[in-house]
Amino acid sequence: MLFNSFLFLLVFLPAVLAGSCLIRVPRYRIIFWTLASWIFYGFAGPWFVLLMMASTGLDFLLAQRIARSTSPGARRAYVITSLGFGLGLLGFFKYCNFFLDTVNTMVGALHDLVGIPTIPLTTSLAIVLPAGISFYTFETIRYTIDVYRRHIPPEPDFWYFACFVSLFPHLIAGPIIKPGDLLPQLHALEPRHQWRFQHGLFLFAGGLCKKVLIADRIAVSIDPFLFNVTDLSMPRAWMVMVGFAMQIYFDFSGYTDMARGLGYLIGIEFPVNFNSPYRALDPSDFWQRWHITLSTWLRDYLYIPLGGSRRGSLRTYRNLMVTMLLGGLWHGAGWNFVLWGGLHGIALSVYHQFRGYWDSFPDTVRRAGMFLFIVLSWVPFRLHNLRDILACYRAMFALDFSVGLPWRLLLVGGASTAIALFVRRNSNEINWAMLGSTTAITLGLATFITLLYINSSTRFLYFQF
Amino acid sequence: MKRCRAPVTLFLLAAGVPFVLSFACFLISQRGSLLTEPEEYIAALKQARRISYRIGLSAWKHALARNPLCSEADEVVIGSSRVREIDTIVAGTSVCNLYVEGLSAPGFARLAQALAPPAPGEHHVVYVGLDHFWLWSVDTRNFAGVEHMLLTRARPLWRVWAALQPLNFFTGSDLFEAMRRYRQSSPRFEDQANGWYYLDGHVFYASYYAKKRAGLHHSVSQQEIEESVRALFHQGRVRESHLHALEAGVRHLHAKGYAVRLFWNPLSYAHLEATQRLFPVLFQQTIEAIDRLASTLPLDHYFPASQTLDASRFGCTESDDFDELHVDIDCLRRVFSVAFHSSKAHT
Numbered sequence: 001m002l003f004n005s006f007l008f009l010l011v012f013l014p015a016v017l018a019g020s021c022l023i024r025v026p027r028y029r030i031i032f033w034t035l036a037s038w039i040f041y042g043f044a045g046p047w048f049v050l051l052m053m054a055s056t057g058l059d060f061l062l063a064q065r066i067a068r069s070t071s072p073g074a075r076r077a078y079v080i081t082s083l084g085f086g087l088g089l090l091g092f093f094k095y096c097n098f099f100l101d102t103v104n105t106m107v108g109a110l111h112d113l114v115g116i117p118t119i120p121l122t123t124s125l126a127i128v129l130p131a132g133i134s135f136y137t138f139e140t141i142r143y144t145i146d147v148y149r150r151h152i153p154p155e156p157d158f159w160y161f162a163c164f165v166s167l168f169p170h171l172i173a174g175p176i177i178k179p180g181d182l183l184p185q186l187h188a189l190e191p192r193h194q195w196r197f198q199h200g201l202f203l204f205a206g207g208l209c210k211k212v213l214i215a216d217r218i219a220v221s222i223d224p225f226l227f228n229v230t231d232l233s234m235p236r237a238w239m240v241m242v243g244f245a246m247q248i249y250f251d252f253s254g255y256t257d258m259a260r261g262l263g264y265l266i267g268i269e270f271p272v273n274f275n276s277p278y279r280a281l282d283p284s285d286f287w288q289r290w291h292i293t294l295s296t297w298l299r300d301y302l303y304i305p306l307g308g309s310r311r312g313s314l315r316t317y318r319n320l321m322v323t324m325l326l327g328g329l330w331h332g333a334g335w336n337f338v339l340w341g342g343l344h345g346i347a348l349s350v351y352h353q354f355r356g357y358w359d360s361f362p363d364t365v366r367r368a369g370m371f372l373f374i375v376l377s378w379v380p381f382r383l384h385n386l387r388d389i390l391a392c393y394r395a396m397f398a399l400d401f402s403v404g405l406p407w408r409l410l411l412v413g414g415a416s417t418a419i420a421l422f423v424r425r426n427s428n429e430i431n432w433a434m435l436g437s438t439t440a441i442t443l444g445l446a447t448f449i450t451l452l453y454i455n456s457s458t459r460f461l462y463f464q465f
Numbered sequence: 466m467k468r469c470r471a472p473v474t475l476f477l478l479a480a481g482v483p484f485v486l487s488f489a490c491f492l493i494s495q496r497g498s499l500l501t502e503p504e505e506y507i508a509a510l511k512q513a514r515r516i517s518y519r520i521g522l523s524a525w526k527h528a529l530a531r532n533p534l535c536s537e538a539d540e541v542v543i544g545s546s547r548v549r550e551i552d553t554i555v556a557g558t559s560v561c562n563l564y565v566e567g568l569s570a571p572g573f574a575r576l577a578q579a580l581a582p583p584a585p586g587e588h589h590v591v592y593v594g595l596d597h598f599w600l601w602s603v604d605t606r607n608f609a610g611v612e613h614m615l616l617t618r619a620r621p622l623w624r625v626w627a628a629l630q631p632l633n634f635f636t637g638s639d640l641f642e643a644m645r646r647y648r649q650s651s652p653r654f655e656d657q658a659n660g661w662y663y664l665d666g667h668v669f670y671a672s673y674y675a676k677k678r679a680g681l682h683h684s685v686s687q688q689e690i691e692e693s694v695r696a697l698f699h700q701g702r703v704r705e706s707h708l709h710a711l712e713a714g715v716r717h718l719h720a721k722g723y724a725v726r727l728f729w730n731p732l733s734y735a736h737l738e739a740t741q742r743l744f745p746v747l748f749q750q751t752i753e754a755i756d757r758l759a760s761t762l763p764l765d766h767y768f769p770a771s772q773t774l775d776a777s778r779f780g781c782t783e784s785d786d787f788d789e790l791h792v793d794i795d796c797l798r799r800v801f802s803v804a805f806h807s808s809k810a811h812t
Contacts, residue, residue, distance in 0.1 A: 006632040198473050205476070440472035444479025451484045452637035 001043035003204075003258045004211055004457045012040060013262070016168075017195075020266055026189035030163045033266065037168040044131040044172070051089070051130055052166060058085055059140040060161045063147040063154040075148060082144040086137045093129050098333035132172040134330060136165050138297055143179040145301060152180050160186050169262035173255055175273040176293040185268050193267060200264030202432035202440070205447045207257025210427075212450040212457045214416050215251035218243050219458060221409035229383065229392045237395035238375075239409055244382050245375050246416040249277065252291070257427045272428045278374065278420045281366040282358055283347040286374065298327050309352070316352060321345040331381070336389065339380040347373060371421070487640050492628060494643040500627055502620065503528030510664040519662045523572070524616060526563045527579050529666050535561035536581040536589070538665065541723070543576055544568060544594025547730040550794040551592075552667040555801050562666035569602040570710040577714035582721035590765065591723045592805070593715070594730040597740070597751045600708065601701040673787065674794070685789045690739050693789040698744040703754045711755070715762045724765035727755075731776035731800045733786045773804050 001008050016036050023029040042049045062082040069075045143164070146152045155161040164182050222243040225232060232240065253274040263270040273292050280286035287295040306319040321342070328341020351358060358366065376396070383389045435443070492499060498518040501509070506520045507528060519525065529535055538561035542551045549564040563576050573593065583589040615623035631639075660668040676682070718725045729752075732740070740748050752770045759767040772778075776785070781796035 010632070201473060202476065205480070435472055437472055437475050440476040441479045444476040444481075445483070447476070447480035448483045449637070451480065452487060452640065455632075455634050455636045456638070 001040050002457075003255070003262070004208060004454050006454065008040075012036070013265075017265060020193045020195075023193075024191045026191065027157070027159065029189060029193070030157075030186055031159045033168075034159055034163045034166060037163070037166040037171060040168040041131070041166065041171060045128070048130040048133075051133075052136060053162075055086065055089060055137070055140055056162050056165045057158075058082070059144055059165075060155070060158055063144050063161075064156075066144065066147050067154040079144055079148040083141060086141045086144075090133060090137045093133055095329075095333045135174045135176055136171065138176050138294075139179070140165060142176075142297065142301065146179060152183070155179070155183055167268070169259040169266070169268075170270055173252070173259075174291075174293055175256060175259065175271050176297050177270065181271060182268070189267065195267045196264040196433060198435070199431075199433040200261045202261070202435060202443060203264060203427060204258050204261025205443055205450075206427055206430075206432075207254040207259075207261060208454075209443075209446045209450045210250045210254030210257065212453050213446065214412070214419075215247050215254060216453070216457050217412050218247040218250070218409070218416060221406065221412055222247065225406070226382065229388050229395060232392065232395040233400045234395060234398050235405055237392060239406065239413055241375050241378055241382075241392070241396065242417060243409055243413040245278070245378050246413055246420060248378065248381075249274070249420055250416060253427070274426070275428060276420070276426045278371055278417075279367060280370050280374075281363060282355075282370060283344065283351045283373070286370060287344075287348070294327070294330070298323050298330075302326060313353070317349040320348045320352065324348065334384055335386075336380040336384050339389070340377060343377045343380070347377075367421075487637075488631070488635060491631065491635055491640050491643050494647045495631070499631060500624060502623075503616070507532060507534070507664070510662065515661040515663050515669075517659065517661055519668075521612065522565045524612060526565050526576060526666065527613070527616075529561065530563055530576055530579040531581055533581065534664065535563070535666075536583050539589060541580065541589065541591045542594065543573055543591060544730060545596050545598075547596060547791055548592075548594040548797075549668050549791075550670075551797060551801070552663065552665060552669070552794075555794060555798050556592075557801070560665050560667070564666065564668075567598075567602060569596075569599045570707040570714065571603075573599070574710040574714035574717070577717040580718065580721065580723075583723065585722075587722075589723055591718050591725050593725060593727050595727060595755060596730050597748065598697050598701060599711065600703045600751050600754060602697075669794075670787070677784070677793070677795075682784050684783060685735070685786055687735070687739070689789045690733075690735050691743065694736065694739045694743055698740065698747055701744070701747055701751075703747075703750055708754060708758055712758060712762060715764065719763040725763070726766045726768070726805070727759055727762075727764055728768035728772075728804070729770045729774040731773055731779065731781065731792055731796060733781065733783070733792055734775065734777040735783070735786070736789065737775055768804060773800060776800065779803050 001012060003009075016033070019032050019036070020029060023032055038049050038053075041052065059082050062078045066075050066078045066082075069078065143152075143155075143161075147154045155164070160183060163186055164177070164179055167182070170177055222240045225236060225240045226244075229237070229240075256273040260270045260272075271293055275289040275292065277286055277290035280289050303319055303323040306322060307315055308319060309316040322345075324341040324345030325338055326341070328337040328339070328344070331337045331340070361369075376393075379392050379396075380389050383392055495518075497516075498520055501520050503520060503524045506516075506525055510516055535541060537559075539558040540556050541561045541563060542548050542556070543563045545568045546564060546566040548562065549566075551560060551562055551564075553560050563580070565572060565576070568576075577591075580591075611626060612623070615626050660670045662668050715725050715727070756769060759769075776792050776796050779796065779799040781792055781799060785793050785796035787793040
């Protein structure tokens with residue numbers, strides 16, 4: 001079930017809100033939310049729910065054991081089991097075919113190079129990637145590690161833990177929640193349902209408009225060009241990639257706004273995930289503005305455990321590269337995502353080395369330079385094979401002005417770029433509860449147009465991750 | 466719970482009222498196809514002879530199967546959209562066409578179950594047009610869904626359900642298209658791009674044939690053909706349950722007194738070649754599975770794939786391809802007259 005569907009808007013959401021208001025016992029409300037979230041998730045595939053329940057149950061039990069156990073060895077064994085299961089699930093469902101294909105390619109290359117007779121060792125399996133697995137696996141991993149590190153106590157009630165993992169607003173594409181943020185909010189629920197209705201409703205509507213009216217419109221304009229990047233002229237190539245930069249931002253931040261808006265409707269505050277990322281001044285700033293909950297996770301559970309920036313420049317660069325390469329791989333099982341992560345790793349390392357020099361430029365120059373880099377880095381993210389990636393870069397720098405400009409893309413892409421770069425307040429900074437009548441009517445009319453086109457809306461881009 | 470304030474009310478009014486009005490306009494303009502009960506639709510067809518809109522195909526064909534119009538016809542045709550244009554002229558006798566788009570074996574079994582038996586002593590034939598995807602495609606949504614349950618048990622609820630169904634697909638473009646059609650309420654016969662629907666269940670695409678007679682033919686690209694083949698065969702496999710459904714359907718028809726003739730729907734040469742090239746194993750497995758099954762069934766006649774699958778054997782050319790999936794009525798006419806009518810003469 002998608003947030004941008006009438007089934008969700010007219011049936012699921014009203015039912016959940018009605019249940020939330022009617023159920024006066026907080027624990028029962030938690031159980032209700034968990035069951036509703038499982039139903040919500042079941043629309044993606046019934047067996048996905050079983051998989052998530054298994055992961056939830058195992059991590060719940062292992063966290064209890066970790067907390068109760070006094071032996072360091074046993075505690076380590078439990079946490080390794082939990083990590084092994086979580087990463088194993090992720091590895092199998094997300095990376096198995098990637099691994100097999102890579103082995104096959106390497107075996108083939110070896111055969112071509114050396115002439116040794118080889119047989120294809122493996123064949124790709126028909127594995128369906130369960131929706132949201134990358135997100136909830138990172139949340140359960142964070143939970144067991146936090147319990148292991150004694151940063152948080154284990155959750156004693158299964159339903160509360162299950163609700164933390166599966167609560168529908170953040171289940172499919174984040175934000176990636178910290179247990180220390182959400183579980184206390186769940187425990188603090190009051191008998192009478194507390195919501196921030198206007199704030200939640202308007203934030204949700206704003207996110208829906210971002211997705212349907214901006215991201216989907218841009219997608220319609222750029223997708224035909226991306227089918228054949230070899231034919232792109234320079235202006236078109238740039239416009240298409242700037243268009244994609246806007247599409248992915250408005251798509252994902254639209255989803256996050258909807259998730260956060262839903263959170264307010266059920267009385268929960270989810271963390272901010274985007275903060276005007278295209279206004280970033282440097283690579284480090286970008287990662288504090290783009291997919292913030294993922295970059296925080298990578299920082300806390302990968303970069304810092306690797307040593308962070310504590311052991312000299314070379315170790316710092318290595319840690320940055322490892323973190324970003326794995327961050328790229330998290331987004332998708334493909335070498336293009338690794339390349340995308342690698343580009344950001346290099347940018348972070350270079351910035352780390354020349355920070356003083358870069359920071360001496362005026363903000364406008366730094367912002368423009370950073371935006372240019374981000375647009376270039378989206379090329380391997382969007383195009384999945386090396387031939388297309390190189391063709392797109394060639395087109396972007398080929399000085400070929402032969403083909404005219406696609407005016408629709410220029411209009412939609414230009415407007416969205418202006419919003420992303422120049423509008424001062426983003427959706428996190430607007431006090432939606434204080435909006436006046438005129439703005440409410442304007443947002444209502446935009447929502448009306450959005451509803452008219454909701455059935456032609458595409459899936460959220462981040463659902464594939 | 467904090468009290469809702471005026472901006473929320475204004476927002477909901479600004480978003481909701483125009484949407485409800487737009488949706489209501491769409492429903493009113495499309496009420497013929499969205500809200501007409503199947504029996505009403507058949508009655509309207511009796512009166513008008515042909516209609517430019519249609520209701521849900523499975524509901525219509527279920528009602529038609531139970532209607533005396535079908536049991537009194539000399540020949541009944543059941544199949545996917547590939548048999549949609551078969552009419553009296555093609556068959557050479559009175560016909561009831563129970564085609565349903567995307568029909569596969571389970572849907573066929575349900576139609577066979579619904580079909581009223583012929584009058585005692587009368588010899589009626591059912592032609593069953595097979596497609597490869599009959600053995601894997603899932604069409605139960607058409608036949609076992611809420612719609613059928615409500616149609617048989619709770620008509621008022623069906624109306625509510627039918628009115629809400631367009632929420633699954635309604636967009637602004639549909640609204641504008643509906644308004645455009647509403648303004649042009651009486652299209653000329655040959656301008657009707659979406660087809661005319663007839664009482665016997667067949668459809669006729671007047672504008673396609675008007676263009677074809679005028680020498681205008683849209684040729685289908687190889688890429689379009691390959692994409693359509695991939696869409697049909699991707700993740701396909703011979704399912705035992707579908708073979709059982711096919712068997713059950715044939716036995717139902719036989720038990721009701723119909724002479725059942727199974728044939729493979731003719732395909733254009735390009736489509737056939739692409740299928741054999743892209744999915745050679747599945748292509749052959751499916752044919753063999755049905756060949757085996759056919760030998761055990763109480764059939765009046767089985768026309769194996771080697772006889773009817775390749776439309777070019779009947780002189781059909783590229784100009785007889787309706788689109789990447791279907792051959793047109795000129796080709797079907799040849800297939801019927803050569804393969805079926807000559808076999809009728811033999812039997």
